[in-house]
């Protein structure tokens with residue numbers, strides 16, 4: 001993927017302006033399968049770095065459930081400090097049934113939301129690109145998903161996630177009322193719209209803005225501002241369209257190839273990005289980037305912490321390895337390393353290696369491997385590919 005989403009007014013910038021020989025990475029393994037896929041990813045990333053004499057200095061920190069257990073809070077101060085001092089942040093996954101019954105301030109997700117807000121990670125890029133080797137892993141027909149290449153640009157710091165007032169109150173009639181507020185200010189819409197236009201201009205040149213403007217005032221403002229931003233400097237490079245969110249949910253499974261870049265608010269993006277991810281087969285394959293206007297971004301797989309398979313070596317580390325690839329490209333000014341990691345992932349799939357979540361039953365040309373073996377295979381492939389290129 002071409003480096004994008006940077007340098008245009010209001011759009012995220014590279015955290016590191018020019019390539020360096022060593023980088024400080026805050027590592028957030030989190031919960032469940034997190035530590036296993038982190039170990040595999042570190043191996044692959046180190047192997048990639050070594051091919052160019054680039055080294056990574058990791059500072060492992062607590063986030064989510066493990067942080068609640070060890071530090072009494074899902075987002076410890078030490079983690080914030082480390083993130084602020086890092087060139088970039090690589091995260092695995094958080095959460096699990098162990099903490100599901102906790103009060104909101106002691107839930108793993110609360111740590112994640114605090115991190116997004118305190119690091120200003122407003123632009124969430126979630127690519128959903130069909131992987132030719134995994135077409136049959138999708139629940140849709142191969143002809144529908146073949147060639148799908150969508151980038152969901154999700155706003156990550158606003159909307160019902162953060163709108164105030166929020167809580168459970170007692171109303172005048174004495175009934176309990178649960179309340180969250182869907183709020184977007186004009187500047188919040190402007191900055192995410194600029195990122196989306198920039199991304200779209202560097203991809204397929206099409207941007208579909210998702211809203212519920214037939215019902216919601218906040219969506220009406222969203223649509224107006226997106227149209228204005230588009231008119232500022234992307235009229236020639238980006239074809240802008242609009243779709244109501246209910247229709248978008250349907251169109252995504254009906255004919256996903258109509259989409260290139262999708263831009264939406266936080267809650268619509270949460271839902272649609274999960275839907276888009278299933279087009280390409282497995283959640284276990286999809287990376288994401290969360291970028292601020294300044295400072296380090298957070299790179300993480302889209303999937304969760306899969307507590308049911310934690311500790312069994314059954315996890316798929318590829319989405320996190322692909323997240324490390326995005327980190328190299330978007331944050332570290334090392335797009336060749338990003339490309340190398342992506343090529344290595346594709347090559348191990350070509351070799352037939354599959355973790356449990358992506359193996360096809362009865363296939364004779366596939367080998368079922370665990371998380372450790374998959375990480376080792378990608379690392380070895382990185383070295384082999386680098387030798388061929390040298």
Ligand code: IPM
Pocket residue numbers: 109112113270
């Ligand atoms: C995501 C997740 C989070 C969200 C949860 C874990 C808070 O679903 O990153 O999509 O809702 O944003």
Ligand code: MG
Pocket residue numbers: 270271274
């Ligand atoms: Mg989600």
